[in-house]
Amino acid sequence: DDLEAACRKRQIRTLRGLGARTEWNIIRGIQALRERGDQVPLGVALPVARDIQAHLEVLPQVKEVELAGQLRRREEMVDKLELVVAGTEPKEVLAVLPGLAEVEEILARSEDSIRLRLKSGPVLEVLAAEPKCYWWTLWKATGSAEHVAQVLALAAERGLLIGGPDAVPPDVLLAGVASEDEFYQRLGLSFIPPEIREGKEEVDAARQGRLPQLVDLADIRGDLHCHSRWSDGVMSLEELAQAAAAKGYEFVAVCDHSQSLTVANGLSVERLRAQHREIQELNEKLGSIQLLSGIEVDILADGSLDLPDSVLAERDVVIASIHSGFRQDMEQLTMRIIKAVENPHVDIIGHPTGRLLGRRDPYAVDMERVIEAAARTGTVLEINASPDRLDLNDVNARAAKEAGVKIVINTDAHSQPELDNMHLGLSVARRAWLTKDDLVNAWSWQEIKEYFARKS
Ligand SMILES: [Zn+2]
Ligand SMILES: [Zn+2]
Structure with missing residues (x-):
């Protein structure tokens, strides 16, 4: 049927990006969609x-x-x-x-x-x-049922609600309330942003004046994970830099794939060095934007990385990601990622759970242990803003923040329009209660560089 056809189409897209998939996986994907x-x-x-x-x-x-x-x-x-x-x-x-x-x-x-x-x-x-x-x-119509119930209970307690929760204003509310802002104010609450109206602890936090100042799109100063024509992207390095500059960014990192990802035209050490020279030349003629030389290095099946440490040390930004071997058991996968986290040259773990929204569940990774390792080593975890991923999700990003782990929102753009997906990652960050302090790409490149340097 239609669903199956759609699923097949998506599977074909996945095939191109990620290599061979078994029939079993396709069937499992369709079942997941049906559920x-x-x-x-x-x-x-x-x-x-x-x-x-x-x-x-x-x-x-x-x-x-x-x-x-x-x-x-x-x-x-x-x-x-x-x-x-x-x-x-x-x-x-x-x-x-x-x-x-x-x-x-x-x-x-x-x-x-x-x-x-x-x-x-x-x-x-x-x-x-x-x-x-x-x-x-x-x-x-905005808050979850729990949020709406909690706030209405508070309104009733304060005598603001006369006709009961199902009645409509203006008859039921005290005169003069004309906006959500004023409503929260009259209840003695600071304004609760829509993204966190889930009926968890936001009403208490708003009452005690300890809601964080959530990060905004305007706070974002750059993108630390983009691909170019050097691997499987479609932009030249100059096009990428210009597109990022047009967004008002201060920096953008080109993080192409490493050599073992042959389907994505991954870079060998020689090609990486040639790319590095082109980046240096470009930076001499580029204006306000700084093009950073990064790499998205594959985490191999045993947790080692696809490039030697000496090569990683030459890059401004090192993202380590898993693109194969998703079906290892939890112990193997968790240890594999933790090994990458512990590498002193790895700055960021890319799309840490590997899930594809509505299509592929996260691989069996114990995020609690990964977060603990990231906190211990000062490794940044990514919220990948690709509409297919949104990985980390809000729950994991919140847990990471609580553990003191810094987060980065990256678009993983392979083409210019994909640079605009930053807002999707931002949604996750806001749902996770993140502030500017929690997000490295809300900092200047100088501050990020110093943070990365503390590790290596
Ligand atoms: Zn990736
Ligand atoms: Zn990528």
Whole structure:
């Protein structure tokens, strides 16, 4: 069926990137997809939702449109795309939706909401509200059920909620609250960013004034993991540097593959040295951007690295990653990664669990032990911002932060448009409560260099 066909297509893509896969793996992939139902990765759902948002935004009756629910919380997998619209004629606004190209069928509709099935699988739900109730509708549709319940309980306790949790403002709330911001304020809470409205400890933290200042896209000063034509990327070194400069970055690291990854045209020691010379020449003529010479070195089956230490020592940035031998048992895989962590030249562990969202589970690695080793050695762990990966996930990134491990968000871009995926990794970082201090690519290159140097 369609699902299977889609899966096969993706498997073919995987084949090209990762080498031979067994039939058993393909079947397992299809089963995993079936179990997950109609969820799609955040990176797939966001552009679809943004497109629908753009369709609604231009309608004369519409004042505001915002993503809500799982999307606004930036969950890594999304089964329902929710949007909230503020407008004068809800019926007319909602009537536009069934005609959109992405829509397969209407599941339900009422005066002020419509639920549709999208061709790509997930459900789309659009809630319409009068402008004065917009913030409330958006707020209720954003947090997890637990978050909403916790905040409403607090509101009831403070006498802010008169008609019970299901009533709508303005009748039920004390007059004067006109935004989410004000609502939290009236409850004695600092503003809780949508990404962490999960009903865990954020309400307590907001009450005690100890919510962290979450990292922002504007804080990002560079990308430490990009590929060029020297291995399996499509940009020349100069194109990569110019594209990063156009994003306002201060630095960008080219980390092409190492020699054993022959399917990706991995670099031998000789080609690596030639690339290094080209990088040096380019840096002499480049303006504000600094092109860093990096390497994504393969962690081999026994935990040794694909290039000698003397060669790694010549590079500005060394990322060690696993691209083969995923089916080792947990002890082997964990020890393999820890061995790489302990190498004094390894600055970063790339996509540490190897998972592909909705398609391949993480390999059997004990992240607790990896995080412990990273903390002990001062090795940075990556949030790979590729829409297929988002690896580390939010839970592991949070655990790493708690253990004192520094994180980097890298796009792993193989082409220019992929440099724009930084925001997806940022979503993970924000869900993990990370601040500028936790993220090395929110620092200057000088500061990063000093941090890396503490290890080697
Ligand atoms: Zn990689
Ligand atoms: Zn890579």
